[in-house]
Amino acid sequence: MSEEFKQSILDALANPNLSGALGRFSEAYRVSRAKAYEGIDFEAVRSEIAAVKSSAAGQLDVLADKFKAAAEARGTKVFRTDSPKAVRDYILRLAQEHGVKSIVKSKSMASEEIHLNKHLEQAGIDVQETDLGEWIIQLAGQTPSHMVMPAIHMTKEEVADVFSENVEEGQQPDIPKLVKFARGKLRAKFLGADMGISGANIAVAETGSLVIITNEGNARLVTTLPKIHVAIVGLEKLIEHFGDITPILTALPRSATSQLLTSYVSIISGPVANTDGTPKELHIILMDNRRNEMARDPRFKQALQCIRCASCLNVCPVFRLVGGHVFGKVYTGGIGTILTAWFGALKESDEIQSLCIQCGNCKEMCPAKIDIPDLILELRRRLAVEQGQPLMQKAIFSVVNNRRMFHGIMRAASVGQIPFAKQGLIRHLPMFLSSMTEFRSLPAIAAVPFRDRIQKIKQPKCTEKAALFGGCLVDFAYPEVGEKVVEVLNKAGIEVIFPEGQTCCGAPARYSGAYEVAAQNGADNIKALLAEDVKYVVSACPTCTVALKQDFIANLEAVGRTGELPAARQLAEKVVDFSTLASMLVDAGRLKFKKGIEPTKFTYHDSCHYKRTLHAEQTPRKLMKLAGHELVEMQESDMCCGMGGSYTLKLPELSAPILERKLVNIEQAGAPLVLIDCPGCVMQIRGGLDKRGSKIQVEHTVQRLAECLE
Amino acid sequence: MSAIAESSEIIQSFIQRAEAVSAQVERFATKQNALESLVRLLHEEQVEDKPDSYAVWSASPMIGETERTQLEAAVPGLRFDVTRELAAAAKVGISQMDWALANTGTLVQCADAVDKRLVSTLPLLHVAVVSTAALLPDLPAVLRKIDPRKSSYLSFITGPSRTADIERVLTIGVHGPERLLIVLVDDLEAAA
Numbered sequence: 001m002s003e004e005f006k007q008s009i010l011d012a013l014a015n016p017n018l019s020g021a022l023g024r025f026s027e028a029y030r031v032s033r034a035k036a037y038e039g040i041d042f043e044a045v046r047s048e049i050a051a052v053k054s055s056a057a058g059q060l061d062v063l064a065d066k067f068k069a070a071a072e073a074r075g076t077k078v079f080r081t082d083s084p085k086a087v088r089d090y091i092l093r094l095a096q097e098h099g100v101k102s103i104v105k106s107k108s109m110a111s112e113e114i115h116l117n118k119h120l121e122q123a124g125i126d127v128q129e130t131d132l133g134e135w136i137i138q139l140a141g142q143t144p145s146h147m148v149m150p151a152i153h154m155t156k157e158e159v160a161d162v163f164s165e166n167v168e169e170g171q172q173p174d175i176p177k178l179v180k181f182a183r184g185k186l187r188a189k190f191l192g193a194d195m196g197i198s199g200a201n202i203a204v205a206e207t208g209s210l211v212i213i214t215n216e217g218n219a220r221l222v223t224t225l226p227k228i229h230v231a232i233v234g235l236e237k238l239i240e241h242f243g244d245i246t247p248i249l250t251a252l253p254r255s256a257t258s259q260l261l262t263s264y265v266s267i268i269s270g271p272v273a274n275t276d277g278t279p280k281e282l283h284i285i286l287m288d289n290r291r292n293e294m295a296r297d298p299r300f301k302q303a304l305q306c307i308r309c310a311s312c313l314n315v316c317p318v319f320r321l322v323g324g325h326v327f328g329k330v331y332t333g334g335i336g337t338i339l340t341a342w343f344g345a346l347k348e349s350d351e352i353q354s355l356c357i358q359c360g361n362c363k364e365m366c367p368a369k370i371d372i373p374d375l376i377l378e379l380r381r382r383l384a385v386e387q388g389q390p391l392m393q394k395a396i397f398s399v400v401n402n403r404r405m406f407h408g409i410m411r412a413a414s415v416g417q418i419p420f421a422k423q424g425l426i427r428h429l430p431m432f433l434s435s436m437t438e439f440r441s442l443p444a445i446a447a448v449p450f451r452d453r454i455q456k457i458k459q460p461k462c463t464e465k466a467a468l469f470g471g472c473l474v475d476f477a478y479p480e481v482g483e484k485v486v487e488v489l490n491k492a493g494i495e496v497i498f499p500e501g502q503t504c505c506g507a508p509a510r511y512s513g514a515y516e517v518a519a520q521n522g523a524d525n526i527k528a529l530l531a532e533d534v535k536y537v538v539s540a541c542p543t544c545t546v547a548l549k550q551d552f553i554a555n556l557e558a559v560g561r562t563g564e565l566p567a568a569r570q571l572a573e574k575v576v577d578f579s580t581l582a583s584m585l586v587d588a589g590r591l592k593f594k595k596g597i598e599p600t601k602f603t604y605h606d607s608c609h610y611k612r613t614l615h616a617e618q619t620p621r622k623l624m625k626l627a628g629h630e631l632v633e634m635q636e637s638d639m640c641c642g643m644g645g646s647y648t649l650k651l652p653e654l655s656a657p658i659l660e661r662k663l664v665n666i667e668q669a670g671a672p673l674v675l676i677d678c679p680g681c682v683m684q685i686r687g688g689l690d691k692r693g694s695k696i697q698v699e700h701t702v703q704r705l706a707e708c709l710e
Numbered sequence: 711m712s713a714i715a716e717s718s719e720i721i722q723s724f725i726q727r728a729e730a731v732s733a734q735v736e737r738f739a740t741k742q743n744a745l746e747s748l749v750r751l752l753h754e755e756q757v758e759d760k761p762d763s764y765a766v767w768s769a770s771p772m773i774g775e776t777e778r779t780q781l782e783a784a785v786p787g788l789r790f791d792v793t794r795e796l797a798a799a800a801k802v803g804i805s806q807m808d809w810a811l812a813n814t815g816t817l818v819q820c821a822d823a824v825d826k827r828l829v830s831t832l833p834l835l836h837v838a839v840v841s842t843a844a845l846l847p848d849l850p851a852v853l854r855k856i857d858p859r860k861s862s863y864l865s866f867i868t869g870p871s872r873t874a875d876i877e878r879v880l881t882i883g884v885h886g887p888e889r890l891l892i893v894l895v896d897d898l899e900a901a902a
Contacts (some may be wrong), residue, residue, distance in 0.1 A: 018811040021877060025878055049818075066785075074862065130885065131875070132873045132875040132876070132884055133873075133875035133876075136875070136876075147874060149874065149878065150873055152875075152877065152878065154877075155877060156876050156879075159876050175877065175879045175881055178876060179873060179876070179883070180883075181880045182884070183884055187798075188887070190885070191794075191798060204858070207859055209858045215871070215872045215873060215874075215884075216871055216872070216873050216875075216884040216885045216886065217831055217871040217884065217885040217886025217887075218829050218884070218885045219884055220827060220830075220885075220886065221831055221886075223863075224827045224828070225794070225826060225829065242853070242858055243853060245853070246849055246850050246853060249849060250849070257874070259868075260731075260813070260814045260815075260868075260869065261725065261816055261866070261868045263731070263867065263869050263870065263871055263872055263886070264865070264866065264867060264868075264886070265779055265866035265868075266863065266864070266865055266866070267858055267861075267862075267863070267864040267866075268862065268863055268864075269858040269859070269861065269862050269864075270862035272822050272823075272824065272862045272863050273824055274794065274824065275794035275824050275828065276794075291877070293721060299802075307797075322831065372784065384902070398860050429794075431832075501773070536777050594732040598887075613753055642881070685826055
C-alpha cells in the first residue's frame with residue numbers, strides 16, 4: 001500500500017464532514033430504505049432483476065443490434081462503439097457540424113467514465129452539468145464522491161463558497177437559497193443550450209426506449225429544450241423486454257434514495273418535435289468500453305447486473321468513514337472498485353480493493369444480487385497472480401501452517417520477548433497481536449495452546465464423536481472457549497477429539513488473494529479432519545466454519561485441484577458451528593437448561609460471517625432466551641466490528657473508528673453482557689471495551705451457555 | 711369487495727401517496743366545479759397578461775372551444791397557445807394527465823407534444839388535472855396500457871421537483887415546479 005494512498009485515507013478520516021455527515025446518512029439510510037421497501041418482497045424483486053440483467057449480459061451484442069434496429073426505425077441515430085475516444089469524437093463532430101456553442105448535461109456516469117466534458121471544453125464548447133450535485137463539483141473542479149449524491153462530501157458553507165467564487169459573489173450557506181440560486185443560473189443555460197446530453201438508466205432493446213430517472217427535473221429539460229439530444233448509454237443498461245422495467249423501477253428509487261418512485265421518469269422511444277416544430281435530432285451512443293469482455297468473464301459477468309443505486313456505498317462500514325474520493329475519480333464504493341478494475345485497468349484497483357473488509361453488508365443489500373465481496377476477492381486473487389506473491393507473504397504463510405512454530409512466535413510476542421530475527425516477520429503475521437493496535441487491549445497468548453490442553457481433559461467415553469476445529473484464536477488465544485465447547489458437548493454425550501494435523505483454515509491466505517496457499521491449507525485440514533470417523537466437525541469460529549463448509553471447495557476449484565473436491569464435500573457435510581449444534585442438541589432433549597437461572601440482560605453482536613454467510617444469527621439469541629436471559633438489541637447489531645481478520649493489522653486507521661462506533665452502540669444498549677459467536681469479534685470488542693475502561697462483559701456464546709446447562 | 715369500495719380505496723391510496731411526496735390533491739365531482747376552482751386559483755396566483763405572470767395550458771381533451779373561450783375571458787394572461795417563451799415566462803402550467811398510479815402517487819402522460827412538457831417543467835406551479843377514473847393501481851397496470859412503439863415521450867411525475875444534493879437536506883423545487891397541484895375530476899372520461 002503506497003504512502004500516498006494511506007495519506008488519502010488519513011485525510012478523509014480527518015475530514016469531520018465526511019465522518020459526520022456520511023455516518024449519519026448511512027445510519028438513516030438503513031431505516032428509510034427499509035421503510036421504502038415495506039410491502040415489497042425484496043428477495044423476489046432482486047431475483048427478477050438479476051434474471052433480467054443476467055440474461056441481457058449474456059447477449060449484449062444481440063440486444064444492442066435489436067435496440068439499434070428498433071430505435072433507427074423511429075428516426076433515432078444509433079452509434080455503437082467499443083472505444084471511449086470514438087464516443088468523444090462522435091459528440092464533438094456532431095456539435096461542430098451543428099455549430100453547437102453550449103451544452104447542458106443531465107447526469108451521466110458513462111460520460112464521466114470517458115472524461116467527456118474536458119474533451120468538449122478543450123474544443124471551446126461551454127458544457128454545463130445541471131444536476132445540482134454535479135454542477136457543484138464541476139464548479140469546484142472536483143470529481144463525484146458518490147454515484148447518486150456526487151457532492152455529499154461538501155457542506156453548505158463549502159457550496160456557498162464555490163458559488164461565490166465561481167458564479168456570483170455573496171452567496172450565503174442557506175440550502176433553499178443555494179438551490180434557488182442554482183435554479184436561476186441554470187435556467188438560462190437550459191434555455192440557451194444548443195445540445196442536451198444525458199445518460200440513461202435503462203435501455204429497452206425490443207422497443208428502442210430509454211428510461212431516464214431524475215428527481216430535479218433536469219433530464220426533462222435537457223431532453224426537451226435543446227434541438228439535439230445525445231444519450232450516452234453503457235451496454236450494461238440494455239434489457240430485452242419493455243415489461244422488465246418494472247422490477248428495476250421498483251428497486252432503483254427505493255435502494256438509491258428510499259423513494260417509492262423518483263419525481264420524474266421519462267421514457268423516450270423516438271425523436272419528438274422541438275419547440276419550434278422542427279424534428280429533434282436524437283442520437284444514442286451505445287458504449288462498450290470492455291463491457292462485452294466483462295460479460296465473457298464467468299466471474300465478472302455478474303457485475304453487469306448493477307443498476308447503479310449505490311446502496312453498496314451507503315451500507316459500507318468503510319465508505320461511511322472515508323467517502324468516495326479515496327476510491328477514485330468516477331465509480332466509487334464496492335461496485336466502483338470492480339468497475340474501476342474493468343473500465344480502467346486491473347492494477348488501478350490494487351489499492352482500493354484492500355479497503356474492503358469483507359463484511360458482506362453490500363451483498364445483502366444489492367438489488368441486483370451481485371456478490372460484490374466475492375468479486376473483490378477475485379480481483380485480489382488475480383492481482384496476486386499477476387504481481388506474484390511477495391516473499392514476505394510466502395514466509396508468513398509457511399509460519400502459519402506450522403502450528404507449533406506459529407504459537408511459539410505469537411506467545412513470545414505476547415509476553416514481550418520477540419526474538420530479534422523474527423521481528424520483521426511478526427509485523428506481517430495474520431492475526432498477529434502487535435503494539436500497532438493501540439485502540440484496544442489484546443489477549444495474552446496462552447502459555448499452553450488448546451491442542452495440548454484438550455489432552456488433559458477427562459472426557460466420558462461416548463459412542464458419538466465430534467472433531468473440534470480450533471482455528472488460530474481458540475487454539476492460541478482463547479483455549480478456554482475450546483474447553484467450554486468440550487464441556488457442553490460432553491454433557492450431551494458427545495466425545496470431542498482434536499485432530500493434531502489440523503492447521504490454519506486458510507482464510508488469511510484466501511483474503512489476501514493467495515489461493516494456492518489457501519487450497520493447501522484446506523487439503524491439509526481435510527486430511528486431518530477426515531482421518532477419524534466422527535459425526536460432527538464443530539468450530540466455535542464462524543470464519544473457520546465458512547472455510548470448512550464452503551471455502552475449501554472454492555479454493556480447490558479456483559486452483560484446479562478438482563480431484564480433492566469429493567473429500568472436501570464430504571467434510572463440508574459434517575461441519576457445523578457450535579451454537580447451531582448446541583441448538584440441535586437442545587431440541588433433541590440432549591442438553592437441558594438449569595432451573596432458576598438468574599436472568600441477565602445481554603446484547604448480541606452479529607459477526608459478519610455468522611449472519612451473512614451461515615445465516616445462523618437467530619440461533620444463539622434463541623438459546624440464551626431459552627436459558628432465561630433477556631435480549632436487548634443494540635443499534636446496527638449486524639454492522640462489522642472492524643476486525644476482519646488481518647484487516648485490522650493492514651488498516652488499523654479504519655479498523656479503529658469502525659470499532660469505536662460498535663462500542664458506542666454496545667454501551668447505548670445498556671446491557672452488562674455482550675455475547676458473540678466469533679472469537680475474532682470477541683478479541684476486537686473485548687479489547688476495545690477494556691481500553692475504554694468499560695465494565696461490560698464480552699463472552700463467546702459457548703461460555704455463557706455452558707453455565708446455563710444442567 | 712364491491713367495485714365502489716375498491717375504487718374509493720384506490721383513490722385514498724393515491725391521495726395519501728401523492729401528499730406524502732409533497733403534492734397537493736383536490737377532488738371535484740364535475741369538470742365544471744374543477745374549472746371554477748381553477749379560475750379562482752389563477753386569480754389568487756395573480757396570473758396576468760404580462761411576462762412572468764402568465765398561465766399556460768397545454769392541449770387537453772377536457773378543453774374544447776367553448777371552455778377555452780370562457781377561460782380566456784375569465785383569466786387574462788391564461789394562454790393556450792403554449793410556446794417556449796410563454797412557458798418560460800409563466801407562473802402556472804396546467805395540463806391534463808392520462809393516468810395516475812395509486813401505489814406511488816404518480817401521474818402518467820403521453821407527452822410527445824412538446825407543450826405538455828413545457829407547462830409541466832418550466833413554471834413554478836404545475837396543475838395536473840386527471841380523471842378519477844384514470845386511477846390505476848400500479849406501474850405494471852399502466853405499462854399494459856402504454857405502448858412505447860406509439861408514444862415517443864412518456865412522462866411519469868411523482869410530486870414536485872426535488873433535490874437532496876446539499877447535505878442531504880430535502881429541498882423542493884430545483885429545475886422543475888416547486889408546487890404540484892393534482893386536480894382529480896370524477897366526471898372526466900379516462901384515457902383508453
